[in-house]
Amino acid sequence: MEDKGIAALREVISDAYLVMNFESRLSDKENEIARAKTDAEWISMSVDEIRTSVFGRATIASGLLSAQGKRAEGTIFSARVRFLAPLAKHDGLWKLVATQSTPIKPVQPSQN
Numbered sequence: 001m002e003d004k005g006i007a008a009l010r011e012v013i014s015d016a017y018l019v020m021n022f023e024s025r026l027s028d029k030e031n032e033i034a035r036a037k038t039d040a041e042w043i044s045m046s047v048d049e050i051r052t053s054v055f056g057r058a059t060i061a062s063g064l065l066s067a068q069g070k071r072a073e074g075t076i077f078s079a080r081v082r083f084l085a086p087l088a089k090h091d092g093l094w095k096l097v098a099t100q101s102t103p104i105k106p107v108q109p110s111q112n
Contacts, residue, residue, distance in 0.1 A: 014095035040069040
């Protein structure tokens with residue numbers, strides 16, 4: 001039986017889903033679901049900022065996420081990510097059709 005979180009991902013992600021990941025590689029729904037099954041344990045996640053624009057049966061969401069996770073070896077890490085996510089309405093439900101995420105790196109002080 002599939003984990004509830006993975007089952008929820010299958011429901012919300014369109015079969016035509018396309019993602020550009022942190023490594024600038026393209027991936028699809030099945031690859032991302034497989035990756036989610038082996039991903040780090042997410043301890044917390046919050047949406048710090050979100051904006052949406054609706055265009056009939058399509059919408060664009062963009063925002064900023066903060067998260068904390070635990071790697072398999074037990075180390076804790078933090079991440080801040082800016083994302084862009086188009087969604088389309090299919091049979092009355094919003095489906096995620098694509099995402100692009102970029103990690104936010106701390107700004108280094110200038111050496112001047």
